[in-house]
Amino acid sequence: MIHPIDRARAIERFEAIPRLALGHYPTPIEKLPRLREALGGGPRLWMKRDDLTGPGCGGNKIRKLEYIFAAAQAEAADTVITCGGVRSNHCRATAMMAAKLGLHCVLVQNQPAQPYPHTPASLAIEQMVGARIVPVYDRTERAPTMERIANELRAEGRRPVIIPLGASTPQGALGFASAASELAAQLDARELRIDTIFICCSSGGTLSGLAAGKELFLNPQTRIIGVSPDDSSESIAATVRTIVQGIGERLSIALDPTIEILDEFIGEGYGIESEAGREALNLTARTEGILLDPVYTAKAMAALIHWVRQGKLNKDTNVLFWHTGGQMALFHA
Numbered sequence: 638m639i640h641p642i643d644r645a646r647a648i649e650r651f652e653a654i655p656r657l658a659l660g661h662y663p664t665p666i667e668k669l670p671r672l673r674e675a676l677g678g679g680p681r682l683w684m685k686r687d688d689l690t691g692p693g694c695g696g697n698k699i700r701k702l703e704y705i706f707a708a709a710q711a712e713a714a715d716t717v718i719t720c721g722g723v724r725s726n727h728c729r730a731t732a733m734m735a736a737k738l739g740l741h742c743v744l745v746q747n748q749p750a751q752p753y754p755h756t757p758a759s760l761a762i763e764q765m766v767g768a769r770i771v772p773v774y775d776r777t778e779r780a781p782t783m784e785r786i787a788n789e790l791r792a793e794g795r796r797p798v799i800i801p802l803g804a805s806t807p808q809g810a811l812g813f814a815s816a817a818s819e820l821a822a823q824l825d826a827r828e829l830r831i832d833t834i835f836i837c838c839s840s841g842g843t844l845s846g847l848a849a850g851k852e853l854f855l856n857p858q859t860r861i862i863g864v865s866p867d868d869s870s871e872s873i874a875a876t877v878r879t880i881v882q883g884i885g886e887r888l889s890i891a892l893d894p895t896i897e898i899l900d901e902f903i904g905e906g907y908g909i910e911s912e913a914g915r916e917a918l919n920l921t922a923r924t925e926g927i928l929l930d931p932v933y934t935a936k937a938m939a940a941l942i943h944w945v946r947q948g949k950l951n952k953d954t955n956v957l958f959w960h961t962g963g964q965m966a967l968f969h970a
């Protein structure tokens with residue numbers, strides 16, 4: 638239990654941390670009555686539309702990058718270096734934000750051994766905005782390659798900063814603590830109480846920020862359920878706990894939110910569409926006219942749908958699905 642005075646002080650510290658406002662906020666909250674009906678009733682369903690945050694179809698990445706780029710600007714950085722796969726939402730969002738802020742961007746990207754028959758859309762966008770692409774062929778090469786490039790740039794008198802994978806650092810995760818504050822204001826204005834939140838989690842920054850933000854801004858009874866599209870719940874939970882601790886250190890407050898992560902909706906693996914995910918994607922599109930993505934959000938929605946069908950969520954409650962974007966993957970882009 639956090640003492641109200643400690644919470645108030647932590648919020649004051651949080652609000653003093655620099656952030657660039659580059660997205661469109663607050664993102665809407667929409668009711669999903671037809672999806673609910675298609676599931677045969679159950680809890681009232683809502684969606685937080687963070688697929689609409691703005692730049693580069695960046696989804697959840699924008700909130701994280703707003704804190705990361707603010708810190709980079711404070712260090713007078715002229716270049717950002719980050720990494721990911723060729724279709725990484727994080728890489729594309731970073732390239733777009735760097736372009737908007739007039740910074741150079743270097744993307745260390747895992748490429749397949751066989752070249753693509755056509756340029757994936759994400760890569761085409763990154764090239765369009767002038768990012769320098771450095772290919773690597775193994776994930777273990779990413780971090781040392783970023784370090785090497787940073788050293789080369791420093792030797793040329795440039796001022797690079799490295800953004801770790803997914804911007805999932807305590808600094809980046811602050812973006813989702815701020816999202817919790819945004820949600821709290823929206824719920825207050827509507828006199829709405831959300832009991833359970835479903836959200837996709839992978840590199841952990843999004844869930845960490847939201848879980849930390851819940852302790853500061855939301856009803857402490859709100860249950861947050863992370864859904865993994867790739868790694869085991871134990872490994873993501875360990876990362877999330879470390880990031881939450883880092884946020885607590887920044888705000889001088891001990892944060893210990895309950896971390897719940899499901900890993901039974903991964904299917905055959907990262908980036909491989911699952912049957913339940915495809916059904917969730919089609920059902921959400923057909924009932925609500927909302928597009929999910931096959932890699933992340935469809936799997937998270939499959940979890941929500943499964944829980945509703947299993948009667949695991951009380952009918953008299955409100956359940957919010959946090960859309961984190963990524964729809965470019967719908968077009969195998």
Ligand SMILES: Cc1ncc(COP(=O)(O)O)c(C=O)c1O
Binds near residue numbers: 803
């Ligand atoms: C669309 C989408 N949703 C969810 C996530 C998961 O966010 P995080 O990596 O912060 O856990 C990602 C990033 O990997 C993503 O691109």
